[in-house]
Amino acid sequence: xxxxxxxxxxxxxxxxxxxxxxxxxxxxxxxxxxxxxxxxxxxxxxxxxxxxxxxxxxxxxxxxxxxxxxxxxxx
Numbered sequence: 001x002x003x004x005x006x007x008x009x010x011x012x013x014x015x016x017x018x019x020x021x022x023x024x025x026x027x028x029x030x031x032x033x034x035x036x037x038x039x040x041x042x043x044x045x046x047x048x049x050x051x052x053x054x055x056x057x058x059x060x061x062x063x064x065x066x067x068x069x070x071x072x073x074x075x
Contacts, residue, residue: 002036002054002055003034003052003054003055003058004034004054005032005034006030006033006034006052010052010058011030013062014028014030014062014065015030017062017069018050018069021066021070023048027047027048028047028048028050029043029047029049029050030051030052034051034052034053035051035052035054036053036054036055037053037055037056038051038052038056038061039051040065040071040072041072048069048072048073050065050069
């Protein structure tokens with residue numbers, strides 16, 4: 001079942017991941033509309049945009065999030 005909206009609970013879980021990676025919350029944007037495919041990218045203003053995948057189960061997607069963030073950061 002596709003995810004239709006990113007809830008506060010989803011955002012809290014994502015922020016737990018970004019916090020564990022030492023990212024400042026002010027530099028993370030999480031749109032409320034998921035997309036397929038989801039994406040992690042650096043915006044022109046330097047912020048990190050994290051778009052939740054609408055089709056992939058949230059827990060699976062969340063588990064792969066640190067790897068995607070590190071790829072965008074060039075780590």
